[in-house]
Amino acid sequence: MSAELSGSTALVTGGTSGIGRATAVTLAGLGAHVVLSGRDAGRGEQVVETIRAAGGKADFVAADLTDAASARALADRARELGGQVDVLVNNAGIFPTGPTADTAEADFDRVYATNVKAPYFLVAALAPDMAARGRGAIVNVSTMVATRGMAGMALYGSSKAAIELMTKAWAAEFGPSGVRVNAISPGPTRTEGTAAFGDGLDELASAGPAGRVAAPAEMAAAIAFLVTEASSFVQGAVLPVDGGRLAV
Template sequence: MGTRLQHKTALVTGATSNIGRAIAEALAAEGAHVVVSGRNSERGQRVVDGIRAAGGRADFVAADLDGSPEASRALAAEATRVLGGRIDVLVNNAGIYPGSTTPTLDEKTFDQIYAVNVKAPFFLTAAVAPAMAEAGGGAIINLGSWVARLGLPVGAAYASTKGALETLTRAWAAEFGPAGVRVNAISPGVVRTIDPDETEPRPGDNMMAGTPAGHVGPPAAIGHAAVYLASDEASFVHGTVVDVDGGRTGAAVFFP
């Protein structure tokens, strides 16, 4: 166990699998007391049990962040209670990705994408940031995406929500930074856990072809970035989007 986040508390949304789980585990491994939040209580409890087995502190709080202010406020209140009265670190990770093309995306799904990916973190931040400021400071980490800056022929609505969240990151840094609340974002590339027995790439893995890394990234890489942004080591970092994408948006590798 590390000590970089000792005596800190953290709320991670969408923390029952993949990136969210890795972030929760990484924060807990550095000493933070973490609230693992998500819709599936069985998966959430497995994450909590794993953190506790490794010597960390974690609790599960169920939440269906549907974009309503009430849902976000309820999660903020319950997480604050479970964490002993304060949230030092908020990670807005929960999101959905219907990979539809523009002509095939119906209005109901469009509204749902924006509700979960933009409205929910907006109202959760609105509920948590003022309390952080009153307590003397805190850190908010949003999850963007490389698709916000590199256009793809599918998932336009999803990409636009991640662009919105990266813009909110900069706006919130200006709004809450003077009160001691640092707001930053992480922009992952294609990230997933690789099964050692895999023999064939999965759909989407080829999106990392032509990058310096040349392969999909492990969820732990995003967890490491979150630890840095949550820690005092990043005390002079405000309004920044940290690309953890294998070089997807910054460099192209071509072979003759």
């Protein structure tokens, strides 16, 4: 186990599956005490057991991040478990697709509550403390459709476009105090959540130079880069991890 993040605490939202799970395992492998959140306690405890079995340190906090109160409660609980939060990975998100005309207002509100409001107030709760200590790292998980117009993706894509702008604004706000804020923009990735897309995921991936779907661990590796000193001069960046889709 690497000790690169030894002595630090990392909060990973949506850490019970997919990219979040892979990120929790990766950061724990670098020595961080990982606090992972999610809605499924059973899956969350499985991730914790996996990390602990490998010699790492992890705790699970059940959280349904939909408003400022739930974000603040999670931040408080993470501090109770880890003493302080040095790394925040805003990964939790929902990604419904479909025609604009068929979108119910309740669905619109839930997407923005989960994908925009919760990360906003988690940063509001945690970044000032990082700034006061003079160090910290925040990574937001976006998507390639935040900048690429695709039919049926207006709701999800626009919520992640907001995340990308907030990434840059937070870098400007907190960067001078030593807090680095960046994002990754994943391409097609095979997770429990994207299984519903079936062959469509492979078709989307085939259009990129890599010609394949990514594994969650490949996204986790990019996140690990952005929270460690290897990226010490990277701030306000949105890193495409999309198999080259940005190029075509």
